[in-house]
Amino acid sequence: MIFASDNWAGAHPAISASLADNASGFAAAYGNGDLDKIIEKRFCEIFEREVAVVFVGTGTAANSLSLASVAKPGGIVFAHREAHIIVDECSAPEFLSGGLRLHPVDGPGSKMTPAALDSAVARFAPEIVHDGRPVAISLTQATEAGTVHTLDEIEALTSVARRYGLSAHMDGARFANALVALDATPAEMTWKRGIDLLSFGGTKNGCWCAEAVVLFDPTAAKDFGFLRKRAAHLFSKSRFIAAQFDAYLRDDLWLETARHANAMAGHLRDAISASNRTRLAWDSEANEVFAILPRTLAESARQAGAVFHDWHTPAELAGSIQPDEVVCRFVTSFATSVDDVTAFAALIRE
Numbered sequence: 646m647i648f649a650s651d652n653w654a655g656a657h658p659a660i661s662a663s664l665a666d667n668a669s670g671f672a673a674a675y676g677n678g679d680l681d682k683i684i685e686k687r688f689c690e691i692f693e694r695e696v697a698v699v700f701v702g703t704g705t706a707a708n709s710l711s712l713a714s715v716a717k718p719g720g721i722v723f724a725h726r727e728a729h730i731i732v733d734e735c736s737a738p739e740f741l742s743g744g745l746r747l748h749p750v751d752g753p754g755s756k757m758t759p760a761a762l763d764s765a766v767a768r769f770a771p772e773i774v775h776d777g778r779p780v781a782i783s784l785t786q787a788t789e790a791g792t793v794h795t796l797d798e799i800e801a802l803t804s805v806a807r808r809y810g811l812s813a814h815m816d817g818a819r820f821a822n823a824l825v826a827l828d829a830t831p832a833e834m835t836w837k838r839g840i841d842l843l844s845f846g847g848t849k850n851g852c853w854c855a856e857a858v859v860l861f862d863p864t865a866a867k868d869f870g871f872l873r874k875r876a877a878h879l880f881s882k883s884r885f886i887a888a889q890f891d892a893y894l895r896d897d898l899w900l901e902t903a904r905h906a907n908a909m910a911g912h913l914r915d916a917i918s919a920s921n922r923t924r925l926a927w928d929s930e931a932n933e934v935f936a937i938l939p940r941t942l943a944e945s946a947r948q949a950g951a952v953f954h955d956w957h958t959p960a961e962l963a964g965s966i967q968p969d970e971v972v973c974r975f976v977t978s979f980a981t982s983v984d985d986v987t988a989f990a991a992l993i994r995e
Contacts, residue, residue, distance in 0.1 A: 646951040646985050648913075648975035650849075651819075651932060653952075656889075657851035657902060657979055663892035664853065664885060672884045676700065680887040687894055688845075688859060693832040697866035699858040700886040701878040704729075704818045705737050707844035707856045710872050712781060713742035714842065714865060715812040720780035721746045722814075723765055727755045727959070728785050729816055741876050746777055753961055754927065755788035759801040766809050781812040786834070787823040790959070791910075791929030796829060796838055803839025813839055818846035821903035822931040836861040847893050851902045851979045855889035902979035906932040909977035909986055916990035923993050926962060926972050934975040938993070943971055946992045 647653055656664075672678035681700075688698045701707050708730050712722055722738070724730055726749030730738050739745055750765045752758040762782065769776050784802055787793045794802075803813040815835060817823070820843070824834055835843055841862065847855040860866055873879050880886060893899045910932045917923045917936045926935040935956060938946075943955075956974040958966050966972060977986075 646989050648951065648953040648977065648981075648985075648989070650954075650976045651906065651978035652849060654851070654978035654980040656853040657892070657898065659892045659895075659898055660852055660889050663888045667884055667888040674881045674883070675879060676883045678884045678887065680884050680891060684887045684890045684894070687890075688857070691831050691894065692835065692859065692861075693830070694836065694861070695863055697860040697863040697869070699860065699866065699869055699873055700880065700883050701856050701858065701873060702854055702880065702886070703878075704816075704844060704846055704848065704856050705734050706876060706878045707846070707858050708734065708783075708814075708816050709737045709741040710869070710876055710878070711814050711842050711844055711858050712738045712745055712783065713872050714869050715781045715814075716742040716745050717778065717780050718744075719774065719777040720744075721748050721769060721777045722781045722783055723748050723750050723757070723762060723779065724783040725750055725752055725755050725757045725785065725788070727789050728783065729789055729818065730783055732789075741872075745780070754792040755785070755790035756792060756794055756798065757782075757784065757802060759805050762802060762805045766805065766811070779809055779811055781814055782806045783814040783816060785816040785818075787819045787826070787931035787933070790927065791931050791933030791935060792927075793823045793826045793930040796827065796833060799834065799838040799840070807839060812841045815840045815843045817844050819849055819931055820846055821850050821899050822907055825900055825903045826907055826930045835859075847889060847899070849978070850893075850899060850906070852889045852893055855886050855893065857890070903932070905979050906977045906981065909981040909983070910934050910975075912983065912986045913975055913977060913989070916986060916993065919990075920993045932977045934977070936973050936975065937966060937970050938973050940969055940971050942993060943973055946989070949992050951989050951992060
């Protein structure tokens with residue numbers, strides 16, 4: 646009953662096999678191998694246009710270097726106040742960009758509202774050097790709250806960005822989970838809705854260590870390469886990232902693993918809703934579930950073998966959580982089984 650994080654899950658067997666298959670022999674280094682080029686072409690096919698793909702080792706690097714690529718002196722990036730880049734990146738985006746400032750924006754369900762974003766951007770007059778200047782927005786898909794931006798919500802936010810001449814970045818650490826939740830195509834959820842650059846995550850969904858930045862303007866790749874090298878994320882044996890993506894993207898494995906994780910989260914939500922001892926903190930749509938449990942129940946569940954984390958109480962829930970209750974986060978993955986969910990359901994039903 647491991648619901649701590651999808652980062653806790655190992656590698657999918659097909660991805661492990663691909664790593665083993667590519668472990669011997671020789672291949673050109675630094676992204677110049679045949680497999681690297683095959684994967685770049687596959688990304689173009691998936692996104693239905695020519696894109697540039699830059700492999701990195703972590704989601705933090707993908708997010709930070711994406712923002713660094715659009716940075717300007719005094720630059721400001723707007724994101725939801727609970728976005729991963731603001732609360733969980735240890736100021737890596739600021740550091741690797743040479744001093745970008747991240748500006749928090751409000752909105753329910755960890756999603757900025759277009760009105761709040763517009764108001765936040767508008768307060769910075771570009772001619773006033775003291776304030777700094779807006780350069781980009783960043784939205785997380787799926788969000789830290791397990792919610793998913795609809796296609797119209799994405800377009801509404803990028804429309805604000807376009808109006809002010811800002812770049813639009815998507816943090817897609819759980820990109821596949823959001824994609825299958827919407828039953829959309831990668832193109833529909835990104836560039837067709839105004840996204841300029843994407844942090845494409847694989848690690849949380851069955852890969853060992855495979856992340857990429859997808860640039861929908863391929864001409865930006867040359868400068869991006871220098872940013873990656875300077876940040877020490879240019880892998881010499883990049884074939885091992887390519888090998889993971891080879892298995893991950895082959896025969897839609899990445900969508901299959903995401904559907905499974907989302908389905909397990911759905912079963913978990915049903916179990917929490919069915920118990921008279923627990924309740925959902927809010928509705929979520931991807932592979933993260935947030936519930937309110939009595940502290941004593943949370944402790945007894947952990948003693949029985951369930952692994953999950955307490956979560957901070959969002960502002961919109963302030964006052965609705967009793968002193969003897971706690972908000973908890975449960976994350977499912979490709980490795981979560983029905984038996985895991987059934988066993989946990991029994992714990993909270995007793």
